[in-house]
Amino acid sequence: MVMQIIFERVTAEYELGPIRSQLVLQSVELAIKSGTFTAVIGHTGAGKSSLLKAMNGLIVPIEGKVHIGDTIIKPGKNKRSLKMLRQKVGMVFQFPESQLFAETVEKDICFGPLNFGVPLKKAKEIARTVLEQVGLEPEILSKSPFSLSGGQKRRVAIAGILAMEPDVLVLDEPGAGLDPKGKKEILSIISALHHKRGMTTVLVTHDMDDVAMYADDVMVMEKGQIVIHDKMRKVFSDLTQLELFHLDVPEARRMQMKIEKDTGVKLPKICLTVEELADALIEVGLA
Amino acid sequence: MNKLILGRYFPGESCIHHLDPRAKLLAGFYFIFVLFLANNWQTYLLLWVFTLFVMHLSGVKFRTYLRGLRPLIWLILFTVFLQVLFTAGGEIYVDWWLVTISEFGLINGYYIFCRFVMIVFISTVVTLTTKPIDLTDGINSLLRPLALLKIPVAEVPLMLSISLRFIPTLLDETQKVMDAQRARGSEFGEGGLVRQMKTLVPVFLPLFVCSLNRAEELANVIEVRGYQANEKRSSVRQLIWQRKDTLCILLMILLTVGLILLRKEGGAH
Numbered sequence: 001m002v003m004q005i006i007f008e009r010v011t012a013e014y015e016l017g018p019i020r021s022q023l024v025l026q027s028v029e030l031a032i033k034s035g036t037f038t039a040v041i042g043h044t045g046a047g048k049s050s051l052l053k054a055m056n057g058l059i060v061p062i063e064g065k066v067h068i069g070d071t072i073i074k075p076g077k078n079k080r081s082l083k084m085l086r087q088k089v090g091m092v093f094q095f096p097e098s099q100l101f102a103e104t105v106e107k108d109i110c111f112g113p114l115n116f117g118v119p120l121k122k123a124k125e126i127a128r129t130v131l132e133q134v135g136l137e138p139e140i141l142s143k144s145p146f147s148l149s150g151g152q153k154r155r156v157a158i159a160g161i162l163a164m165e166p167d168v169l170v171l172d173e174p175g176a177g178l179d180p181k182g183k184k185e186i187l188s189i190i191s192a193l194h195h196k197r198g199m200t201t202v203l204v205t206h207d208m209d210d211v212a213m214y215a216d217d218v219m220v221m222e223k224g225q226i227v228i229h230d231k232m233r234k235v236f237s238d239l240t241q242l243e244l245f246h247l248d249v250p251e252a253r254r255m256q257m258k259i260e261k262d263t264g265v266k267l268p269k270i271c272l273t274v275e276e277l278a279d280a281l282i283e284v285g286l287a
Numbered sequence: 288m289n290k291l292i293l294g295r296y297f298p299g300e301s302c303i304h305h306l307d308p309r310a311k312l313l314a315g316f317y318f319i320f321v322l323f324l325a326n327n328w329q330t331y332l333l334l335w336v337f338t339l340f341v342m343h344l345s346g347v348k349f350r351t352y353l354r355g356l357r358p359l360i361w362l363i364l365f366t367v368f369l370q371v372l373f374t375a376g377g378e379i380y381v382d383w384w385l386v387t388i389s390e391f392g393l394i395n396g397y398y399i400f401c402r403f404v405m406i407v408f409i410s411t412v413v414t415l416t417t418k419p420i421d422l423t424d425g426i427n428s429l430l431r432p433l434a435l436l437k438i439p440v441a442e443v444p445l446m447l448s449i450s451l452r453f454i455p456t457l458l459d460e461t462q463k464v465m466d467a468q469r470a471r472g473s474e475f476g477e478g479g480l481v482r483q484m485k486t487l488v489p490v491f492l493p494l495f496v497c498s499l500n501r502a503e504e505l506a507n508v509i510e511v512r513g514y515q516a517n518e519k520r521s522s523v524r525q526l527i528w529q530r531k532d533t534l535c536i537l538l539m540i541l542l543t544v545g546l547i548l549l550r551k552e553g554g555a556h
Contacts, residue, residue: 058466083472091470098460099467101492111489115472146496160471 003069003088003167003200005032005055010064012054024050026224027064032202032217037194039211039232040204041247042221048204049094051221052170055202056091057082068168087116090166094173096157100145105131105156108145112164123163130159134189151182158186162193169194170202175210187214212236212250212272220245237270252277259286296418301346302531303416308425310532314539315413321543322402329549331401337542338405345412355411356404363403371396419451420524428526441517449505457498464493 012025024047032038040048053059054066057073066073071085093099102108106127113123128138134155140148145156158174174190175183191214194201205211211218211232218235220228222245228235236242236249249257256271265284271277281287298304303311325331342352370392377390414422427444434440465475468489475486 053466056470058469083474086470086472091467093463093467093470096467098493098497099464099471099489101489112471115474164471 002034004034004067005168005200005202006030006067007054008065008067010054010061010066012050012059012061014050014059024059024224025054025061028054028224028226030219030226030229032200034200035198036216037191037201037203037214038217038219039215040202040219040221041206041208041211043246046221047224048221049172050224052091052172052202052204055168055170056089057085058091083116087164088166089168089170090161090164092158092161092169092171092174094176096161096174097145097150097153099160100153100157103144104142105145105148106141108156109160109163112160116164126163126165127159130162131156133162133193134159135185151178151185154178154182154186155189158190166199168200168202172204173206174203175205175207190214208236208248208250209252209273212252220247233270233272236272256280295415297347297351297415299346299416301344301416303341303345303412305531306416306535307526307528307532308417308421309428309526309528310535311413311417312422312425312429314535315409317539318409318542319406321539321546322405324543324546324550325398325402327549327551330546331398333542333545333549334405335401338408341412342408345416347412347415351415352408352411356407359403359407363400366403367396367400370399420448421526423447423451424522424524424526439517441520453501457494460494460497461490464490 007028007030009027009029010025011023011027014022014024028051040051042048050059054061054073055068057066057078060073060075060078062075064075068085068089071081071088072078073081073085100108102111106124109127109130110120110123113126114120118126127141131138131141136152136155136159140152140156145153148156154174161169169190171190175186178186187210190201190203193199194214203210203215215232218228218230218232219226220235227245228241236253239249242249248254250272252271252274256267256277259281260266263286265286267277267280267284269276269280271280278287322334325334342349371388372386372392374392374395375387375389376392377394379387379389380393381388417425423444426447427440430440430443465473468486469475473486473489476483477486
């Protein structure tokens with residue numbers, strides 16, 4: 001299904017208290033192609049989470065329009081389109097395990113589909129499938145989500161979103177707070193699903209290695225605006241631009257620069273992953 | 288979620304802001320007590336003048352006070368309604384089945400309404416002009432005599448400041464969980480009563496779990512940092528009783544004298 005995401009001069013604010021509110025998005029223009037994997041990077045408070053919330057209608061713009069597929073969110077009330085939107089757009093919050101509530105894992109995963117009117121029997125079938133997709137055994141379906149380990153809880157929570165069978169998946173640092181192995185597994189599961197289901201995926205992350213591994217495109221946000229939106233490889237090639245926004249490069253790229261500086265040998269291409277770096281080093285005979 | 292006025296602090300520089308929290312607390316509680324001295328229109332007028340004067344002194348807009356009243360207005364009107372319908376005496380205007388609307392009923396209803404509103408206004412003045420931390424210090428200081436009765440008052444300020452400290456955190460958390468469930472298709476404030484109640488379970492359960500976890504963590508942290516219950520403790524912030532605080536108490540005594548003088552002798556409704 002074609003699910004491009006388009007923002008037309010979207011401005012949004014966030015209520016801080018009875019008097020103060022803050023502009024979190026400032027006339028954001030963006031177009032994400034259907035079926036791409038986009039990483040959103042930027043410093044804390046740059047508006048990354050707000051951007052994701054606007055994609056799911058949790059923040060409604062005060063100016064501009066958000067198009068997700070053929071659904072449009074405009075300023076004001078959009079009750080009908082919000083419900084449609086939330087079914088199409090699955091949103092994985094930061095620390096999603098804090099939304100688990102049901103007595104059993106199965107009931108928790110079924111919560112989303114049932115809200116969108118899927119019959120119980122079908123929902124249970126879906127629960128089984130998505131649990132398998134996130135790499136968990138069907139035995140835990142009857143367990144309480146509160147008895148699971150941290151990594152398992154995270155997977156169940158993500159399964160709860162996948163169960164809604166969204167066409168667009170937006171994730172806010174899905175790996176935060178997990179051990180390196182758990183984090184890697186979560187991200188490779190998401191990447192695999194992205195390709196298998198042909199979803200449009202938007203991932204907020206602070207880890208440039210994740211960006212290099214999984215993303216097609218990169219968006220850089222600062223002060224509620226998108227300052228860079230380009231192909232991943234292009235973004236990481238332009239060092240001056242990255243420095244301008246105080247952003248890191250992937251570990252492999254940093255290592256490559258150090259090797260080039262110390263040995264004076266220029267590697268044939270820009271390496272963003274460990275594998276690429278290894279290949280390039282072999283090619284020039286340094287390893 | 289952010290609309291609650293009662294219990295919120297508004298920074299300011301008014302003379303009421305600068306009063307000792309103990310003076311404000313004592314005066315606030317004392318005011319509720321003297322309210323019951325009033326029994327005719329002269330005394331209520333005096334109380335209204337006093338209340339509005341204090342509200343004006345606080346430097347906070349009248350609109351803010353009205354907003355603080357809003358969440359309680361139905362409770363107040365309900366009480367007034369009962370009072371009006373079920374008090375007999377004086378001239379009777381309506382008499383139908385169990386319901387009588389009488390002169391005394393209307394007057395009493397009006398008085399009760401005034402009392403409620405004034406209590407809300409005065410307590411809002413106290414909380415709006417006092418930092419939560421000063422409020423806890425004040426309560427602690429006022430409760431100290433209870434220690435003689437072997438009541439563990441030393442823990443009260445800790446309990447109070449922890450609960451006050453975590454109100455904003457809990458509100459944030461509520462917003463977050465509500466957003467997360469909304470993203471999974473929950474609709475809040477829609478449909479019948481039963482349906483609305485059902486949508487609350489997925490919000491409250493995660494909140495309970497998270498609060499319990501946090502309480503345990505907090506207890507551990509407090510213990511690790513060497514906190515001992517029931518120890519004698521000194522305070523960084525010293526409360527100093529000044530002339531203006533004595534003045535505030537004197538004003539309350541003056542108000543009492545005025546009320547006693549204006550009050551209708553022996554004529555209680």
